[in-house]
Amino acid sequence: MGGIDGLDLGTFGLYTFDFEVQSAVRIRESVQELEEQGWRALWVPETLGREAVSLAGYLLASTERMHVINGIARIWSRGAVYAYGAGLLLADAYPDRHVLGLGFSDGNGPGIKPLAAMAAYLDELDAHETATPNPAPKAPVRRILAAYGPKMLELARDRSAGAQTYHVNVAHTEQARKILGPEAFLAVEHPVLFESDPGKARAIAREHLLRYLNSRYNRAKFLRLGYSEEEITGASDRIVDDLVFWGDLDTIVEKLHAHVEAGADHVTVQVIGIATGESAMPYWRMLGEALLPRGTNA
Secondary structure, eight states: OOEETTEEOOSEEEEOSGGGSSOHHHHHHHHHHHHHHTOOEEEEOOOSSOOHHHHHHHHHHTOSSOEEEESOEETTSSOHHHHHHHHHHHHHHSTTOEEEEEEOTTOSSTTOOHHHHHHHHHHHHHHHHHHOOSOOOSSOOEEEEEOOSHHHHHHHHHHSSEEEEESOOHHHHHHHHHHHTTTSEEEEEEEEEOOOOHHHHHHHHHHHHHHHHTSHHHHHHHHHTTOOHHHHHHTOHHHHHHHSEESSHHHHHHHHHHHHHHTOSEEEEEEOOOOTTOOOHHHHHHHHHHHSOTTOOO
């Protein structure tokens, strides 16, 4: 478990928006502590202004062993030629430590089809493989795709090392594994919330999920998973409990393992319920004690 084209990411990793709102000094201190705790994989999004590849480069430069995965770099944020060049540079500078995760996000205008846009972007990326003047890296560039629906999962299987899913239930993980087959890499992000009071937990989870439940591509994903329009619009207890694992540490850990049992190679854990500007570090420490192999900080 946890492997992608020869990289051992571990069975569990961390996913965080924290570094979008923290200073460079605090980011460096945090990622260095995570590496010492034994975390092998750190996933970072591109959403609030931090440019995906430069952030990945900074995190790699601040650590010695940590794998950094863009989860995801939006295809609308940079031309394919520059994404390809960035991937080459990071693969050369930090061999076997970076994964370029690419995703459609919410697109770049009406009428654009995610599958066609991603396929065209990959075509352009691949065309630069023989055309670039950039030196060949010391290690291969590894890429994965953000994927939910069957066709995008098939594209991830056929034209990348695998897929990353985001805000899905365990049933989706089982479905995704069947589509990807036994060889392709499957990473599953899942939010967790350290709150045991059902009312409080669900209120925080609903606030976190609000924009996803109102996004057209996410709504389509949830409908395919069997949730009704009413459940999605009203953020029912069922969909909230499926998409955010809340409770005490033991409860959360047990639920995270369900994704592994359903076919995930790697589960990347996003701690929510943290005030803006604060750090999830206390919870990352707790999760590290429960999820990481004992006796190693590699």
